[in-house]
Amino acid sequence: MTAAAEDQVVPGLYDISAELYHQDPIPGGSLSSTGIRRITDCPARFKYLLDHPEPYKPEFEFGTAAHTVILGNGPELVVVDAKRWDTDETKARVAAIRASGNVPLKPEARQRIDDMAEALARHPEASDLLTPGSGIAEQSAFWQDDNGIWHRARFDWLRPDDIVDYKTARSVHPDAVAKAVNEHGYHQQQAWYRRIAVELGLxxxxxxxxxxxxxxxxxxxxxxxxxxFPAQVIGAELNDRALYTYAMCLSTGHWPAYSEGTTHISLPPWVERKYAQENS
Structure with missing residues (x-):
């Protein structure tokens, strides 16, 4: 897909830059996994962020760099070996690296990412899933449903029979992972990506x-x-509801917030249970 061909997009898999993907090359716009999760949370917030894209956040650079090293595809990583990053000279150099589409890293951050790659290579299942040549990295997919809504996804690692998504985390304890799935909507991301991949025959x-x-x-x-299975079902159902909401908002031009009237708030159930136990 090229900028000149943006008005002739057909459903399929494209090897395009992350920048072009996030700019959304579909005329009239398309929905991403992030977008569908934002609509699930609050249509008004989704519409605001659509009209006012979030500014670049340097804190995302470590994750981007880890993806580049682990998956073997991504922006160039440039080590900036300076004692201080708050001098005018270093800030100008870092800004120039970012402006060129690359990622500046402190030496210790680059070493940490290399150490992460070595640790992952020692994990039997993870290293097998991400074996070079077993899949293709950072591919963008676009698919249009029967209602005319374009769906888009960018797969970390697409294999012939499955999709692998790599994420950095503070903790990979099963309880922490379950919390992250719920908090960040990974169950919706999975349902969104799988549907696009299956519909396209990938x-x-x-x-x-x-x-x-x-x-x-x-x-x-x-x-x-x-x-x-329950997590997969819930993710798919939340996406279906969000798609319905999206279609309604497009047709009416109304993007509702959490509530448009007085909302009655209860304490969390565990607080009520604790109070009842302590005062029974």
Whole structure:
């Protein structure tokens, strides 16, 4: 896909830059996994962020760099070996690196990412899933549903029979992973990506989706996770509801907030249970 061909997009898999993908090359716009999760949370917030894109956040650079090293595809990583990053000279150099589409890293950050890659290579299942040549990295997919809504996804690692999504995390303890899935909507991301991949014939309907999660601090523990059936069903249903909401908002021009009247708030159930136990 090129800028000149943006008005002739057809459903399929494209090897395009992350920048072009995030700019959304579909005329009239398309929905991403992030977008569908934002609509699920609040249509008004989704519309605001659509009209006012979030500014660049340097804190995302470590994750981007880790993806580049682990998956073998991404922007160039440039080590900036300066004692201080707050001098005018260093700030100008860092800004120039970012402006060219590359990622500046402190030496210790680059070493940490290399150590993470070595730790992941020692994990039997994760290293097997991400074996060079077993899949293709950072591919963008576009698909249009029967209602004319374009869906888009950018796969970390697309294999013939499954999708692998790599994420860095503070903790890969199963309880922490479950919390992250719920908090960040990974179950919706999985359902969104799988549907696009299946509809485009990129994976079979039985194709798996696996998360490879890795801690960002030594010893850089790794967990390979699959969502259970209820989580998959809930993710797909939330996406269907959000698609309906999106279509309604487009047709009416009204993007509702959390509530448009007085909302009655209860304490969390555990607070009520604790109070009842202590005062019974």
């Amino acid at each position: 994976i079979p309907p039985s194709g798996a989706f696996k998360f490879v999660l890795q801690e960002k601090q030594p010893p850089y523990l790794v967990t390979v996770a699959e969502l259970d």
